[in-house]
Amino acid sequence: MNMRLLATAALSxxxxxxxxxxxxxxxxxxxxxxxxAFVERVSDPNTAEFVPEExxxxxxxxxxxxxxxxxxxxxxxxxxxxxxxxxxxxxxxLKSDALKAAAxxxxxxxxxxxxxxxxxxxxxxxxxxxxxxxxxxVADWIATARHPTTGMTYxxxxxxxxxxxxxxxxxxxxQTWIVSGGGIHFMRAFASExxxxxxxxxxxxxxxxxxxxxxxxxxxxxxxxxAFVDDKAGKPVGIDSHIGRRPIFVGGNSDGDFQxxxxxxxxxxxxxGVIVHHTDAEREFAYDRESHIGKLEKGLDEAEQRGWxxxxxxxxxxxxxxx
Amino acid sequence: MNMRLLATAALSxxxxxxxxxxxxxxxxxxxxxxxxAFVERVSDPNTAEFVPEExxxxxxxxxxxxxxxxxxxxxxxxxxxxxxxxxxxxxxxLKSDALKAAAxxxxxxxxxxxxxxxxxxxxxxxxxxxxxxxxxxVADWIATARHPTTGMTYxxxxxxxxxxxxxxxxxxxxQTWIVSGGGIHFMRAFASExxxxxxxxxxxxxxxxxxxxxxxxxxxxxxxxxAFVDDKAGKPVGIDSHIGRRPIFVGGNSDGDFQxxxxxxxxxxxxxGVIVHHTDAEREFAYDRESHIGKLEKGLDEAEQRGWxxxxxxxxxxxxxxx
Numbered sequence: 001m002n003m004r005l006l007a008t009a010a011l012s013x014x015x016x017x018x019x020x021x022x023x024x025x026x027x028x029x030x031x032x033x034x035x036x037a038f039v040e041r042v043s044d045p046n047t048a049e050f051v052p053e054e055x056x057x058x059x060x061x062x063x064x065x066x067x068x069x070x071x072x073x074x075x076x077x078x079x080x081x082x083x084x085x086x087x088x089x090x091x092x093x094l095k096s097d098a099l100k101a102a103a104x105x106x107x108x109x110x111x112x113x114x115x116x117x118x119x120x121x122x123x124x125x126x127x128x129x130x131x132x133x134x135x136x137x138v139a140d141w142i143a144t145a146r147h148p149t150t151g152m153t154y155x156x157x158x159x160x161x162x163x164x165x166x167x168x169x170x171x172x173x174x175q176t177w178i179v180s181g182g183g184i185h186f187m188r189a190f191a192s193e194x195x196x197x198x199x200x201x202x203x204x205x206x207x208x209x210x211x212x213x214x215x216x217x218x219x220x221x222x223x224x225x226x227a228f229v230d231d232k233a234g235k236p237v238g239i240d241s242h243i244g245r246r247p248i249f250v251g252g253n254s255d256g257d258f259q260x261x262x263x264x265x266x267x268x269x270x271x272x273g274v275i276v277h278h279t280d281a282e283r284e285f286a287y288d289r290e291s292h293i294g295k296l297e298k299g300l301d302e303a304e305q306r307g308w309x310x311x312x313x314x315x316x317x318x319x320x321x322x323x
Numbered sequence: 324m325n326m327r328l329l330a331t332a333a334l335s336x337x338x339x340x341x342x343x344x345x346x347x348x349x350x351x352x353x354x355x356x357x358x359x360a361f362v363e364r365v366s367d368p369n370t371a372e373f374v375p376e377e378x379x380x381x382x383x384x385x386x387x388x389x390x391x392x393x394x395x396x397x398x399x400x401x402x403x404x405x406x407x408x409x410x411x412x413x414x415x416x417l418k419s420d421a422l423k424a425a426a427x428x429x430x431x432x433x434x435x436x437x438x439x440x441x442x443x444x445x446x447x448x449x450x451x452x453x454x455x456x457x458x459x460x461v462a463d464w465i466a467t468a469r470h471p472t473t474g475m476t477y478x479x480x481x482x483x484x485x486x487x488x489x490x491x492x493x494x495x496x497x498q499t500w501i502v503s504g505g506g507i508h509f510m511r512a513f514a515s516e517x518x519x520x521x522x523x524x525x526x527x528x529x530x531x532x533x534x535x536x537x538x539x540x541x542x543x544x545x546x547x548x549x550a551f552v553d554d555k556a557g558k559p560v561g562i563d564s565h566i567g568r569r570p571i572f573v574g575g576n577s578d579g580d581f582q583x584x585x586x587x588x589x590x591x592x593x594x595x596g597v598i599v600h601h602t603d604a605e606r607e608f609a610y611d612r613e614s615h616i617g618k619l620e621k622g623l624d625e626a627e628q629r630g631w632x633x634x635x636x637x638x639x640x641x642x643x644x645x646x
Contacts, residue, residue, distance in 0.1 A: 054521065131563060188567050198377065199567035209563060211556040211582055218586045220563040233534040240454060240532060240543040242565060244511050244522035259534055263541045
């Protein structure tokens with residue numbers, strides 16, 4: 001289901017005054033005013049800060065910026081679900097302590113197992129198959145799996161105010177992209193439909209891949225391991241490779257987005273960085289400096305001096321979820 | 324200069340009958356008929372082979388398909404030009420036999436030096452600087468350097484019939500991409516302007532890159548070496564990474580494009596592969612099976628059984644160059 005279309009349909013039932021507001025799920029705070037002022041400034045050919053359409057590139061992190069990421073990255077929940085299912089059918093696949101802990105649902109041990117342990121877990125569900133087979137499986141999971149505390153499907157746990165922002169940017173001549181630490185193939189299996197962003201504009205981390213003809217049908221095979229980490233300093237590298245231009249609008253939520261924000265905003269010309277700060281324990285989750293997932297420390301410390309706008313979920317957002 | 328705009332402007336001076344022909348630089352041969360029949364079939368919602376717009380992906384090789392590639396890949400001519408200039412200023416950079424041969428213009432020895440020798444030569448001009456600095460230098464070269472036999476600038480040595488084909492596909496709802504064995508940063512420095520294709524839709528081989536903040540300005544640095552080879556089986560891999568969908572129209576000219584053609588055309592659903600065959604020694608160059616540059620052997624042998632259309636430059640094209 002395309003949530004942006006849904007949101008637009010819901011909007012068109014509202015009276016005209018509300019329609020004139022491009023961000024109705026945002027409270028009328030300085031945050032909203034700063035975003036609208038920036039978009040209007042760079043879109044207006046009569047301002048000194050006008051940016052032609054082809055350079056109006058906006059990039060957004062996904063986990064914690066467009067959808068939730070607690071209590072674990074949703075992609076890791078997918079990997080653990082699939083690992084458990086495979087281990088039930090064939091327990092001999094549990095060759096390491098990390099895999100055994102994962103199959104038991106012992107997420108503390110999983111998180112403590114570090115990069116190597118996480119990679120072993122990811123490899124079970126993310127390699128040894130074609131991209132098409134993998135993405136079909138992810139789509140099945142997205143359609144049926146439920147978040148442990150909210151009971152929602154994962155593609156319902158997207159932030160309505162951010163959907164409106166994506167839509168507002170697109171209608172203002174921006175090209176919106178997702179630049180996620182999550183896997184590029186995982187993301188593309190649902191994010192295009194969910195956010196209304198074409199698959200080629202979704203960038204992420206990647207397994208090694210190779211071309212192979214299997215029974216006369218050419219496919220791309222996902223191999224074990226990590227070929228590219230689209231996080232921290234990897235985000236500007238991914239942007240250069242896939243977009244080839246410096247964004248002028250960047251949305252993130254954690255220190256994994258720091259370099260992407262810096263890349264866009266430290267150069268010449270107008271640019272805006274925004275950081276979603278998870279301050280709403282009641283409607284979503286509250287976390288920042290001490291969190292293992294979505295840790296936000298450097299961004300909070302440097303936002304003011306760098307001119308980045310902090311989005312305070314509790315105060316800036318009318319609602320969290322689209323429905 | 325945007326050659327597609329130029330071509331369109333030239334066309335609009337012609338009488339109406341010519342305007343109705345989307346490919347006026349193509350003779351009325353079965354090749355042209357096959358291309359037009361395919362495009363009309365997949366664009367018509369009333370046919371069984373209709374393909375929705377978002378899946379109408381067309382990918383084109385560059386060297387030998389959209390522009391020339393003789394007597395050497397133009398990017399290699401750029402690398403040799405820059406190497407000679409740098410060696411004149413500082414002969415101590417010529418640390419190997421391949422570099423010494425390159426600086427003397429001894430291209431036979433350069434080509435015989437293999438991957439390692441070529442890489443040494445490329446590293447001199449393609450690494451140790453920011454992407455922006457590199458692309459500025461490439462743009463300078465494109466604007467001034469002249470082809471050794473035609474005397475044209477390199478961005479004039481593009482094929483007018485292929486420009487028309489790109490334009491015809493775009494106006495028929497296709498999204499056109501370049502998938503080149505040439506360097507992604509090299510290509511993007513001129514190809515977007517030359518062909519009217521946005522930079523993000525230009526894919527190519529790549530040096531390693533990294534993010535760095537230099538004197539407060541964040542940049543992407545090109546490092547020595549090769550991180551990705553966008554040739555042969557690398558082309559479908561690059562397509563999966565950057566596009567995320569299987570093309571339904573592929574244009575190539577050499578066996579380096581074989582897998583890209585196969586990837587698009589061996590699966591289910593309508594797809595067309597076309598191969599530019601260099602048969603015109605008088606107006607351009609004639610080469611195929613025996614050529615070191617743009618070798619075409621497997622493609623010629625298998626085109627008929629795979630349903631690929633061979634474009635015979637001499638017989639199928641009214642003209643070669645746009646001007």
